Amino acid sequence: MKLAMLLKIESFIKTFKSLLKYxxxxxxxxxxxxxxxxxxxxxxxxxxxxxxxxxxxxxPPQLTSLDMILGTTTNGxxxxxxxxxxxxxxxxxxxxxxxxxxxxxxxxGLLAGLSHGKTESVFILLIDSFIVMPGLxxxxxxxxxxxxxxTIFTIPLILSIIAWAWPARNVRSITLSVxxxxxxxxxxxxxxxxxxxxxxxxxxxxxxxxLTNFINxxxxxxxxxxxxxxxxxxxLSEDTLGTMIYWVLNYNALFRGLWWWxxxxxxxxxxxxxxxxxxxxxxxxxxxxxxxxxxxx
Amino acid sequence: xLALFKEVRFMSSSLLKVENVTKIFRYGFLGxxxxxxxxxxxxxxxxPMIFTIAGESGSxxxxxxxLILRIYxxxxxRILFMDRNIYEIDEDTFHKNIQPIMxxxxxxxxxxxxxxxxxxxxxxxxxxIKDEREVEEHVAKTLSxxxxxxxxxxxxxxxxxxxxxxxxxxxxxALLPRPKIIIADEPVSMLDASLRINVINLFKKIKEDLGxxxxxxxxxxxxxYYMSDRIAIMFRGTVIESGESKKxxxxxxxxxxxxxxxxxxEPDSRKRKLWIEKRIRFSTYIEEEEFIAKGCKYVFRxxxxxxxxxxxxxxxxxxxxxxxxxxxxxxx
Amino acid sequence: MSGEDNIVLRANNVYGEYIVSxxxxxxxxxxxxxxxxxNEIVGIAGESGCxxxxxIKILYGYISYPLTARGRVLINNKxxxxxxxxxxxxxxxxxxxxxxxxxxxxNSMNVLNPFxxxxxxxxxxxxxxLKIEKDEAYKIAEEYIVDMGMRKDILKAFPHQLSGGMRQRxxxxxxxxxxxxxxxxxxxxxxxxxxxxxxLLHFLMDKQRELRNALTIxxxxxxxxxxxxxxxxxxxxxxxxxxxxxxxxxxxxxxxxxxxxxxxxxRLGDESPRKGLWGTPxxxxxxPPGCEFHPRxxxxxxxxxxxxxxFTKxxxxxxxxxxxxxxx
Numbered sequence: 001m002k003l004a005m006l007l008k009i010e011s012f013i014k015t016f017k018s019l020l021k022y023x024x025x026x027x028x029x030x031x032x033x034x035x036x037x038x039x040x041x042x043x044x045x046x047x048x049x050x051x052x053x054x055x056x057x058x059x060p061p062q063l064t065s066l067d068m069i070l071g072t073t074t075n076g077x078x079x080x081x082x083x084x085x086x087x088x089x090x091x092x093x094x095x096x097x098x099x100x101x102x103x104x105x106x107x108x109g110l111l112a113g114l115s116h117g118k119t120e121s122v123f124i125l126l127i128d129s130f131i132v133m134p135g136l137x138x139x140x141x142x143x144x145x146x147x148x149x150x151t152i153f154t155i156p157l158i159l160s161i162i163a164w165a166w167p168a169r170n171v172r173s174i175t176l177s178v179x180x181x182x183x184x185x186x187x188x189x190x191x192x193x194x195x196x197x198x199x200x201x202x203x204x205x206x207x208x209x210x211l212t213n214f215i216n217x218x219x220x221x222x223x224x225x226x227x228x229x230x231x232x233x234x235x236l237s238e239d240t241l242g243t244m245i246y247w248v249l250n251y252n253a254l255f256r257g258l259w260w261w262x263x264x265x266x267x268x269x270x271x272x273x274x275x276x277x278x279x280x281x282x283x284x285x286x287x288x289x290x291x292x293x294x295x296x297x
Numbered sequence: 298x299l300a301l302f303k304e305v306r307f308m309s310s311s312l313l314k315v316e317n318v319t320k321i322f323r324y325g326f327l328g329x330x331x332x333x334x335x336x337x338x339x340x341x342x343x344x345p346m347i348f349t350i351a352g353e354s355g356s357x358x359x360x361x362x363x364l365i366l367r368i369y370x371x372x373x374x375r376i377l378f379m380d381r382n383i384y385e386i387d388e389d390t391f392h393k394n395i396q397p398i399m400x401x402x403x404x405x406x407x408x409x410x411x412x413x414x415x416x417x418x419x420x421x422x423x424x425x426i427k428d429e430r431e432v433e434e435h436v437a438k439t440l441s442x443x444x445x446x447x448x449x450x451x452x453x454x455x456x457x458x459x460x461x462x463x464x465x466x467x468x469x470x471a472l473l474p475r476p477k478i479i480i481a482d483e484p485v486s487m488l489d490a491s492l493r494i495n496v497i498n499l500f501k502k503i504k505e506d507l508g509x510x511x512x513x514x515x516x517x518x519x520x521x522y523y524m525s526d527r528i529a530i531m532f533r534g535t536v537i538e539s540g541e542s543k544k545x546x547x548x549x550x551x552x553x554x555x556x557x558x559x560x561x562x563e564p565d566s567r568k569r570k571l572w573i574e575k576r577i578r579f580s581t582y583i584e585e586e587e588f589i590a591k592g593c594k595y596v597f598r599x600x601x602x603x604x605x606x607x608x609x610x611x612x613x614x615x616x617x618x619x620x621x622x623x624x625x626x627x628x629x
Numbered sequence: 630m631s632g633e634d635n636i637v638l639r640a641n642n643v644y645g646e647y648i649v650s651x652x653x654x655x656x657x658x659x660x661x662x663x664x665x666x667x668n669e670i671v672g673i674a675g676e677s678g679c680x681x682x683x684x685i686k687i688l689y690g691y692i693s694y695p696l697t698a699r700g701r702v703l704i705n706n707k708x709x710x711x712x713x714x715x716x717x718x719x720x721x722x723x724x725x726x727x728x729x730x731x732x733x734x735x736n737s738m739n740v741l742n743p744f745x746x747x748x749x750x751x752x753x754x755x756x757x758x759l760k761i762e763k764d765e766a767y768k769i770a771e772e773y774i775v776d777m778g779m780r781k782d783i784l785k786a787f788p789h790q791l792s793g794g795m796r797q798r799x800x801x802x803x804x805x806x807x808x809x810x811x812x813x814x815x816x817x818x819x820x821x822x823x824x825x826x827x828x829l830l831h832f833l834m835d836k837q838r839e840l841r842n843a844l845t846i847x848x849x850x851x852x853x854x855x856x857x858x859x860x861x862x863x864x865x866x867x868x869x870x871x872x873x874x875x876x877x878x879x880x881x882x883x884x885x886x887x888x889x890x891x892x893x894x895x896r897l898g899d900e901s902p903r904k905g906l907w908g909t910p911x912x913x914x915x916x917p918p919g920c921e922f923h924p925r926x927x928x929x930x931x932x933x934x935x936x937x938x939x940f941t942k943x944x945x946x947x948x949x950x951x952x953x954x955x956x957x
Binding site: 557 | 676822830834849850851855889890891893895896898903905906907910
Binding site: 181182183185186187188189190191192200201204 | 366368389392396397399401404405406407409410415416418419421422423467470471
């Protein structure tokens with residue numbers, strides 16, 4: 001058992017090293033590392049950054065102190081500290097949604113891909129119904145209804161209701177295609193039981209896609225929360241990149257020339273999306289030649 | 298349970314019996330339904346023999362193989378192994394007695410795993426060898442029987458093997474539990490021509506040494522002639538001719554078998570003149586029409602087609618020991 | 630072209646390599662020289678990895694990354710001698726392909742445009758090369774199709790509506806439409822069933838007899854070679870190992886590879902035990918020294934492992950590349 005774990009870590013390191021050869025992966029990784037560092041900095045936020053008018057309002061960036069490095073908002077709050085906290089909260093929402101949603105999708109997708117007949121039809125109906133539902137309008141309605149209980153913990157739950165469907169479809173089609181391959185038949189005729197077939201024959205193919213789905217769900221969730229926030233439907237007690245933009249719009253910062261308040265969330269959002277996308281795309285293309293039977297390197 | 302099973306073996310005269318099996322597929326959104334296998338009955342006697350099921354693509358031969366292997370379930374009819382319905386046999390016994398060899402050796406093994414894993418698993422789970430050293434010995438012995446060296450193979454992944462080697466590995470794996478039947482679905486089509494005969498000879502050797510029966514699925518009538526004892530020719534899901542292979546392949550009765558044999562280009566340039574002179578009338582046929590034909594399925598292409606052939610399915614008629622499904626042989 | 634009216638294509642010292650990385654390449658075609666003559670059916674035989682498909686692509690002039698080629702491939706275009714390897718792809722598209730040289734691939738969908746009706750395929754070719762109007766082109770196409778024994782309404786169909794065999798027939802028809810003097814067929818009947826294979830090959834042979842073109846069939850199926858070709862070129866590991874007229878070659882092959890190949894094939898009506906070759910073709914990224922076949926050759930001698938042999942030429946246009954036939 002221990003040996004298996006060691007081998008898993010070893011192969012993970014090998015995979016990581018191979019991924020590093022891709023330019024896209026290196027760039028993506030660099031961006032995400034910067035994002036992560038910024039996020040960690042949020043741990044050192046001064047306690048007063050949340051209080052309105054703790055600092056002079058509408059000040060442009062000054063290099064006098066870390067607090068003022070990105071200026072202040074119309075509410076007299078330091079943009080820099082808001083930014084790093086908003087970043088952390090947005091990432092948190094994205095990660096949590098991805099954890100819940102993509103794993104529900106993984107489970108449902110696996111079950112759907114391995115079932116036959118009526119059970120299969122039920123699963124297909126379930127997955128397709130959720131995929132077809134227009135995500136944003138439903139989330140808007142839900143947020144309006146649940147306005148009181150929108151916290152950092154509940155938003156991921158609400159987003160997961162929609163987030164699981166696409167991963168489920170994805171996993172189902174991969175499971176279907178792998179399960180119908182000859183080597184699964186041969187494994188079965190080698191006396192390998194169903195659960196082991198699932199684990200050692202099918203899962204290695206599915207996991208690759210699951211990883212890409214996971215990353216894509218993070219991107220999707222952060223995007224959705226931002227969209228909701230811009231409508232004013234997200235949580236207003238915490239900062240997220242989305243709520244930053246909401247306040248920017250609310251106070252007309254663009255027309256008032258407060259560029260230091262508007263640009264950071266936008267740049268960060270774009271960076272997260274681009275960084276995660278690059279990582280996701282390089283993982284996908286790394287997986288592809290292997291799926292065509294390349295085997296270990 | 299196993300003791301009862303052994304008794305059954307000595308009593309049953311047939312190793313495998315396919316009884317009036319039909320398999321229906323549908324493709325396309327609105328579901329064009331067709332019978333990939335249509336009312337097929339085949340009996341394989343309980344003795345070491347090579348039984349060929351031959352046909353072109355769309356004949357249903359691969360579907361039939363998958364039906365026997367329990368990959369597909371028939372809509373009608375049943376398949377009996379030693380007089381027991383294959384769906385009433387438990388998984389382990391079934392796998393111990395019937396083993397497959399697939400067409401593409403590279404698809405038969407998971408590209409991410411080492412093939413030796415499957416050999417060892419087969420030895421442990423199906424052949425029931427408990428002792429790990431014995432497992433390795435048995436695997437090594439079987440590997441050398443098929444002409445492979447265990448120590449050279451043990452750490453390789455599928456893509457590190459040539460097609461011929463990998464297919465021999467697949468044969469070794471199927472051989473490990475000493476099954477009663479091996480179902481080989483086009484086992485040499487993807488191999489180079491000069492390597493094919495090696496695998497074919499191996500099958501013959503296995504039949505003679507170990508008493509294992511083969512169901513050999515192919516479209517290559519030359520190898521069928523070389524190695525098989527009995528043959529069944531399939532066309533659009535039905536068996537149209539079956540009997541002793543040397544007889545069927547040298548004196549074909551059904552017009553389709555005749556057309557197949559006449560068209561076969563042979564690596565013997567003395568047969569050239571005949572091959573060039575004998576012309577085949579090309580009729581444009583539509584595949585779907587042939588599948589759902591009410592009478593004989595070959596009616597759209599048959600040079601001897603009568604009115605009866607269009608509406609009534611011909612029965613099996615015995616002619617000199619060969620069974621042929623054709624109205625031409627009525628009242629003999 | 631040295632004024633020999635008979636030779637329509639002359640390839641000299643052709644090399645073809647697939648670039649895998651800056652330091653690694655697969656030497657698929659290694660110093661091949663062949664001649665194609667008017668009114669002759671030539672077969673190129675060999676198994677996987679021998680380089681026959683690559684050779685045909687090079688002779689046809691369709692060379693795209695990662696394939697690189699060098700050498701000379703001379704053909705006759707309206708009295709001028711042209712090196713297929715040195716003219717531009719545009720030139721070939723305008724002047725050579727379809728009109729002077731044709732290529733029939735294994736998979737019909739490599740030629741047919743899934744968005745165009747069959748009739749449009751014909752008319753496009755005709756209009757481009759014969760400079761005629763659409764109606765006239767359609768009429769010619771109709772006559773041609775009927776002449777081949779197919780129904781007129783096929784012209785209105787899209788490729789996916791026809792069966793694979795039908796499509797392959799259409800592709801063969803298109804390839805011969807403009808009456809090219811050189812026709813290459815790369816495994817033209819491998820994907821098709823045996824009865825249709827005979828029909829297609831007969832069609833190709835009839836047209837060849839009528840147009841007197843140079844037909845080259847590349848296939849691993851020795852049966853097809855025996856029935857159809859007049860001369861066979863046997864390739865192994867990127868090189869030509871033997872070249873001879875068909876019937877004598879089958880009766881008494883000289884090269885050990887050809888011998889092993891032909892004797893390993895089972896025939897109808899013949900139960901006598903046969904033996905195949907053991908081992909595998911060499912890795913073309915790193916071919917073995919000397920003769921490429923020596924690891925598998927039952928007659929391998931010391932010199933075979935060190936040096937590559939030269940060709941021995943016999944009367945009857947028979948060539949063998951083997952130390953067994955070279956006097957030392």
